[in-house]
Amino acid sequence: MQITSTTKLTDAQITTFLALQRRVHEYDDTHKKIYLSNQFNVEPTMAAFFIAEEAGEMLGLLMIYADEGPDEAAELSVIVTPERRREGIGTKLIAAAKSELAQFNYQQVTYVTERVFLAAHPDFETNWQLTDLTTEFQLSASAGTNKLYQLPNQYQLRLLEEADIAGLVGASVEAFDSTPEMAARYLRSALTDPAVDQYVLVNKNNDVLASTALDVTDVYYFFGLFVKRAFRHQGIGTALIQGIMAKVTRAKPLPFQLAVEGENDIAHHLYLHAGMVDETEIVYLKPQDNA
Numbered sequence: 001m002q003i004t005s006t007t008k009l010t011d012a013q014i015t016t017f018l019a020l021q022r023r024v025h026e027y028d029d030t031h032k033k034i035y036l037s038n039q040f041n042v043e044p045t046m047a048a049f050f051i052a053e054e055a056g057e058m059l060g061l062l063m064i065y066a067d068e069g070p071d072e073a074a075e076l077s078v079i080v081t082p083e084r085r086r087e088g089i090g091t092k093l094i095a096a097a098k099s100e101l102a103q104f105n106y107q108q109v110t111y112v113t114e115r116v117f118l119a120a121h122p123d124f125e126t127n128w129q130l131t132d133l134t135t136e137f138q139l140s141a142s143a144g145t146n147k148l149y150q151l152p153n154q155y156q157l158r159l160l161e162e163a164d165i166a167g168l169v170g171a172s173v174e175a176f177d178s179t180p181e182m183a184a185r186y187l188r189s190a191l192t193d194p195a196v197d198q199y200v201l202v203n204k205n206n207d208v209l210a211s212t213a214l215d216v217t218d219v220y221y222f223f224g225l226f227v228k229r230a231f232r233h234q235g236i237g238t239a240l241i242q243g244i245m246a247k248v249t250r251a252k253p254l255p256f257q258l259a260v261e262g263e264n265d266i267a268h269h270l271y272l273h274a275g276m277v278d279e280t281e282i283v284y285l286k287p288q289d290n291a
Helices: 011-028 089-103 115-120 124-126 162-178 180-192 236-252 265-273
Strands: 002-006 049-055 055-067 072-079 110-113 130-141 156-159 198-201 210-213 220-227 256-261 277-287
Touching: 002 089, 011 055, 011 072, 011 115, 011 265, 049 089, 055 089, 072 089, 089 110, 110 115, 115 124, 115 277, 124 130, 124 277, 130 265, 156 236, 162 180, 162 210, 162 220, 180 210, 198 236, 210 236, 220 236, 236 265, 256 265
Parallel strands: 072 110, 220 256
Antiparallel strands: 002 049, 049 055, 055 072, 110 277, 130 256, 130 277, 156 198, 198 210, 210 220
16 A cells, blocks of 8 residues: 655546545445645645555545644544555554644644544544544535525625725634634635635625635535624525525536534524535544644
């Protein structure tokens, strides 16, 4: 077995990995998809993907998600083909990733898994000396959900423009407790990434009220949704979600997904009200030796 690393997967590697991921999801009854781009990582030259292969077969893959600097933990997502588990493949992938992270001064990591996986493997956290750090709920909706929704007349949906970014950075920082640099990086990425559309909801004066990104790769995946403080608790977040769902469904029906922090009851309720349903609980695990 050999382990290779790269900053970007080839089209052939992506196709092979997606087949592996589907097999793992079916075996483990899991749903969380690994993000297959390093565009949000702070260090673009740091390898983000580690692949375990043998005789041309992909046995496992690890992805590093590190959108913050080395003072914060990098997120590791790992999958290994069910037929080759308990052979140390995951351990070797993690060791390779930690070696790469150390070169960029990252010392802390968190691991991404799902509650259903932990329930099926009750000794996993003890054996790996891990503890729960935080959780998210992944929600989904079938293709065509909200296809008949009509946005209220006082609102309009449009795509983000460069001129909008400066006025949205502060609201994004407040919503996600991030830095201005990180907020601008996420917002600006939609202007150059063909797989991501950044929508804004505006009023009749063209004032931006709320925004969200939508990854259109293989499902419609919402992320980074926020409503400006002055316009919260007015149904604007729900209108934004439902309006986008109706708009994109008319062009190309696909399922919808998003994730919300486990403690964010207000946002969770908003997404349920918009027609989403809980699909899985994502768990972020912290090594007991993390500072």
